[in-house]
Amino acid sequence: MIEMIDISKEYKNGHKALKNINIYIEKGEFVFIVGASGAGKSTFIKLLLKEENPTAGKILLDDRDITYLRQREIPYLRRNIGVVFQDFRLLPNKTVYENIAFAMEIIEEHPKNISKQVPMILSMVGLSERANNYPDQLSGGEQQRVALARAIVNKPKFLICDEPTGNLDPKTAQGIMDVLYKINYSGTTIIMATHAKEIVNEAKKRVVILSNGEIVSDQQKGVYDHEN
Numbered sequence: 001m002i003e004m005i006d007i008s009k010e011y012k013n014g015h016k017a018l019k020n021i022n023i024y025i026e027k028g029e030f031v032f033i034v035g036a037s038g039a040g041k042s043t044f045i046k047l048l049l050k051e052e053n054p055t056a057g058k059i060l061l062d063d064r065d066i067t068y069l070r071q072r073e074i075p076y077l078r079r080n081i082g083v084v085f086q087d088f089r090l091l092p093n094k095t096v097y098e099n100i101a102f103a104m105e106i107i108e109e110h111p112k113n114i115s116k117q118v119p120m121i122l123s124m125v126g127l128s129e130r131a132n133n134y135p136d137q138l139s140g141g142e143q144q145r146v147a148l149a150r151a152i153v154n155k156p157k158f159l160i161c162d163e164p165t166g167n168l169d170p171k172t173a174q175g176i177m178d179v180l181y182k183i184n185y186s187g188t189t190i191i192m193a194t195h196a197k198e199i200v201n202e203a204k205k206r207v208v209i210l211s212n213g214e215i216v217s218d219q220q221k222g223v224y225d226h227e228n
């Protein structure tokens with residue numbers, strides 16, 4: 001589970017990006033975080049990834065207080081949280097296989113596990129045929145599948161996605177969503193920040209709406225029908 005208790009974030013320039021956020025995300029949930037540009041979605045995600053610290057409140061991850069972590073405690077978090085961004089962020093000089101394997105190498109997985117796990121994940125995201133291609137030889141949708149494979153190869157409990165379909169056409173985006181639903185079905189908790197109304201409204205999942213740094217709606221099988 002992830003829990004935020006009375007979380008606020010004020011940036012150094014005095015801007016209050018999040019105000020008194022209270023949210024509890026159960027293991028296995030799929031949660032959309034939506035809201036207009038500037039509503040605080042990226043800040044919410046940065047707090048979970050420990051890229052920013054809150055100015056008030058508490059964050060719990062599986063009952064462990066992660067509000068303030070020391071540098072040496074961050075790897076604990078990174079093993080539990082996979083992450084995917086709008087712009088894929090693949091390593092251009094590594095093949096698809098190597099990009100995914102690299103995520104396992106940095107946590108010092110045994111080479112035997114790597115050579116077993118990477119082909120399995122590639123098959124799960126439908127990219128077995130592309131293992132030896134480089135990122136610039138792939139379509140946007142394929143690159144995002146590689147990013148997804150890399151994010152889940154170490155079996156994190158949580159997958160955080162920041163606009164994962166933002167650079168993709170609707171059909172390709174739907175393909176990415178299908179992979180995300182499959183990952184969620186296998187037990188991974190997913191938190192996805194997005195502007196993609198159609199995807200949110202079709203999904204019938206939990207929808208949390210942020211507006212000016214506050215949660216203004218939090219509904220199971222929710223919809224995102226606000227203007228902008």
Ligand SMILES: Nc1ncnc2c1ncn2[C@@H]1O[C@H](COP(=O)(O)OP(=O)(O)OP(=O)(O)O)[C@@H](O)[C@H]1O
Nearest residue numbers: 011012013015017036037038039040041042043044
């Ligand atoms: N490092 C920063 N310093 C000061 N203000 C910031 C910083 N990062 C974000 N903000 C401000 O905080 C508010 C929330 O920003 P955030 O990036 O979380 O919004 P968002 O909902 O993700 O927007 P978008 O959909 O455009 O990515 C905005 O008004 C933004 O200008």
